[in-house]
Amino acid sequence: MTGRHSPSGTESGVEARIASWRGFVGRRAAISTADVDELEAHLRDQMGELESVGLSEDEAFLIAVGRLGEVDALSREYAQEHSDRLWKQLVAGPTDSDPEGRRGLGVALGLGVAAAVAVKVPALFGIGLEENPEVFVKNLPLLVLPFLAGFFVWRAGVGPGMRARLLAIVGVAVAVSALVLNLYPFGAQSDTAVLAMESATEILAALHLPVALWLVLGVAHAGGDWRSERARMDYIRFTGEWFIYYVLIGLGGGVLLGLTAGVFSTIGVDTETALFSWILPCGAAGAVLVAAWLVGAKQGVIENMAPVLTRVFTPLFAVMLLAFGATAVWQGDARTVDRELLIVFDLVLIVVLALVLYSVSARDPLAPPGGFERLQVVLLGSAIIVDGYVLVAMLSRIGAFGFSPNKVASLGLNILVLVNLVGSLVILIGFLRGRRPYAHLERWHTGYLPVYLAWAAFVGVAFGPIFAWA
C-alpha cells in the first residue's frame, strides 16, 4: 500500500469526485447513509487494487465506479431488500428529529391548544355550539385564524418590526370582520315582516369574510413578501395541502368521536355534551394548526397530494362537463334551468379552477407541452362553454325576477372565476402552440388572487348596506 490512495492524502481531484459520487448515490431513497459508507469502502478497495496493478487514480476511479454499475439498478436492488425506506416516515423520519422540526410541532401544538381554548371563550358569555349555534359558527373562523396567522409569522422568521406589522394587518382584518359580523344590523328589515327571516346578506358575509381572511393570512405566510409570485404560489400550495390534511384529520376525528360515543354508551354514560360542546369544536380548532404544521413538516418529505389528485380528477371532470353540456343541449330550453344551478356551477368552476391551479403549482415551467395540457384545454373549454350557457339562462331569469343578494353574489363569483378560466385557456393554448412560456399561466393565477380577496371583502362588508340587510 502506498500513501497515494490513503484517505489521509490531500484533497485531490479524486476525493472530490468520490464526494460527488457519494452525493449522487446518497440521494436515492433506498440507499441509506450507512450503505453509502459501505459502498464507498468497496469503491476504495476496488480502486486500491486497480492502482496496485498500475492504473492512475482517475482511471481506477472510473473503472471502479463503472463496476458498481448504474445507480438506478443498484438502487432498485437495494429497494427490494429495504422497501420500507421508500415509504418516507413522517413522524419518525430523520427530518423530524432536527430541533427546528420539533420546535415547530411544539409551537403548533401550543397555538392549537390556545385556539381550542379561544373557541370555548364565547361559551362563558352564553354563546356556544349548543346555546347559540348561528352566532358561534359565524365567529368560529375569527377565533381560530389569528392563531394560524401567529404560526405563519413565527415560521416566517422575520424581524420584530415586520412581525408586528404582519400581526397588525391580520389583527385589523379580523377586527373588521368581527365588527361586520356582529354589529351589522342584519335582518333589521325583518321586524316589519311577520316571521324573523334569516338574512341572506348575513350568511353571505359569514361565508365570504373567512375566505377574505384566509387570503389576508397569505401575507403573513409570505412573511410580508406578498407581492412575490413565488410566495403566492407557495401559499396556494399550502392551502391545497392544508385542506387535504385537514380533511384527513377530520375523518380520523370523526371515527374517534363515533367510537368514543359508542364505547361510553355501552357502560351507560352519555357523552353527547362532552363530545359536541367540547371535543368537536376544540378539536376542529386545534386541527387547523396541526394540519398547518404537517404541511410544513412534510413538504420536502412526501410528494404533494393536491397535484396528484388533480391528475386523477382532471380527465374525470372533463368527461362530466362534456356529458352535462351534451345533455343540456339535447334537453333544449335553457330557461327551465333550476335556480340552484348557478350556485352549483360556481362550485364546478371553483373545482375546475383548483384542478388547473394545482397542476400549475406542481409543474416544471420549463417542461415541454404534453398530453395533460391538451386535456386541461378540453376541461377548461367545456367548463367555459357550459358556464356560458348557464350564465345566459341566469341572466334571463334575473331580468325576469330581479336581483337578490344571493344571485348577485353567485353571479359575481361566477364571472370572476370565468374570467380567470378564460385567461388560463388563452394562455394554455398559446403555450401549446409554443407562443408563450408556461410561466405566464403561473403569473396569471398568482396575479389574480387579489381579485378574489377584493370580491370576498366586498361581498362581506358592502352587501349588507347595499341590500338593506336583507
Added chain:
Amino acid sequence: MRVGKDLVAAAATPLVLGILAEGESYGYAILKRVGELSGGELTWTEGMLYPLLHRLERLGYVEAGWRTSAEGRRRKHYRLTMEGRAALAEHGEQWRVVSEALRQIWAETDVHPRHLAAGGALG
C-alpha cells in the same frame, strides 16, 4: 459460460454463509472470494451482494460492525452467528440433495451436459 441468473441467486445465500464460516469478512473481500472459488465464472454485482448481506443481517444469520483497517479504511465487517451456522447446514443439506439427484440422472442416462455440449459441437 455464464451461470443463469436464477441459479446465481439461489446459490448466493449458501455461498455467502459459507465464506463467512471461514471467518468474518467484508463486502469487497467476499466478492473477491466468490470470484476465486468459482474460477472467475461467478460474477456478482454489488447491487446483489450488499442487499443480500443486509437481508442476512435482518434474519439474524450474520452480525455486522464497522472496523478500521491498518491503513485507516473503515469497512463494515460481517460475521456468522449461531443461527447463520444452522442456516448454512440446512442449505448444505438441500444442495446435497439437489446435486446428488442431478449426478444420478446424468450418470444413469448418459446425458451429462459435457457429452451434450461435445455432441453439439461435433454435430
